[in-house]
Each structure stands twice: as structure tokens, then as C-alpha cells.
Amino acid sequence: ESEIYRLRGEIFMEAKNYDKANEAFLQSLNLCHTSYKNWRSLAFASEQFVEMAEEKKKSDSEKLDWVCTAIEGYLKSLKYNLFNSRLYIIKILDLISTYARIDDQKRIQKSFGEEFKKSQVWVWIFWIPQLLEFAVKSNTEFDIAQRVLCKIAELYPQPTLYTCRHYFWHKAKEPKNRTTSESK
Structure with missing residues (x-):
């Protein structure tokens, strides 16, 4: 059932209905929080939300919310499926590198640190x-x-x-x- 909500979220993303997409992704995570696909989809969507926030000149706080969500999503995806998610490390590093300059409260560090503790170090x-x-x-x-x-x-x-x-x-x-x- 969580896969259905995840797919609905991706369809809503394609249709540019971001609020419903976010709701669908969160519902899929509520049903199955150990699915790497759910976390990966949420991370991809969060990256798109960041881009959208930049286009609309939203506040840095709003952008950082989505950046932290994307980083956490990629790290949890990595935690639940190492083989398919290892290449997301470069996306994590890119997000940190791009948005570290606007992070005065070290929110990126905190969200990264919490999830990094739970991930496999060897990757x-x-x-x-x-x-x-x-x-x-x-x-x-x-x-x-x-x-x-x-x-x-x-x-x-x-x-x-x-x-x-x-x-x-x-x-x-x-x-x-x-x-x-x-x-x-």
C-alpha cells in the first residue's frame, strides 16, 4: 500500500501538484518507513521543492527545511538499501556544499549528524x-x-x-x- 502512495506522490510531482505530492510521500512513509524507495522519492521531491523555493524567492529558512529533508531522505535511503543508494552520497555532498552558506543555525549539520550515526560507514x-x-x-x-x-x-x-x-x-x-x- 505504501508503494501506491509513493507512486501517487510521483504522479502529483509530474502534475506539479506539490502539496498533494508531499502528502502522498508522507503517507507512504507512515505506512512503511523502512522502504528506501519511499525515502528516495521524498528526497527527490524535496530537492525539487528547494528549486521551486529558489525560483519563488522564498526565505532561507524554508529552503533549509527542504534541504534538511532531502539530506535525511537520502541518508535513510542509504540506510535501508546500500546497493541502490550509494550514489546518492554525491547528492548529499552537493546539497551541503550549495546550502551551507545560508545555514546560520547549523540545521544541515544537525540533520546530517543524526542520520549519519545510523548509516553504514564503509560506504x-x-x-x-x-x-x-x-x-x-x-x-x-x-x-x-x-x-x-x-x-x-x-x-x-x-x-x-x-x-x-x-x-x-x-x-x-x-x-x-x-x-x-x-x-x-
């Missing part, structure tokens, strides 16, 4: 290089990247050590490459 191993780059952007991004990297390092030290060593070695070489190419 983040493949994203260590992106997390290292992510850490140098802003305070919110640094805090999130630090949380993930520390958890990975705690449970899986070898991939963290190797990737960090390579990353910092590469960064140390970078200025030398720039100066030699500029002098030519």
Missing part, C-alpha cells in the same frame, strides 16, 4: 578524496567532513591513511608545479 570510504576537498570549503562542510573522516578512520584506518597521505602529498607538490609552469 563513505570511496568518497574520502571528495571529503578531503570538502573539508577546506566552509565551517559547516569542514565539520561534516571531519565527522565522516574521523568515523572512517576509527573503523577503517588503512584506507583513510593511504588516501590522506596521497592527498597531502599531492597538495604539497601543487605549488611547485604552478611556479615552474609560470616561470616558463
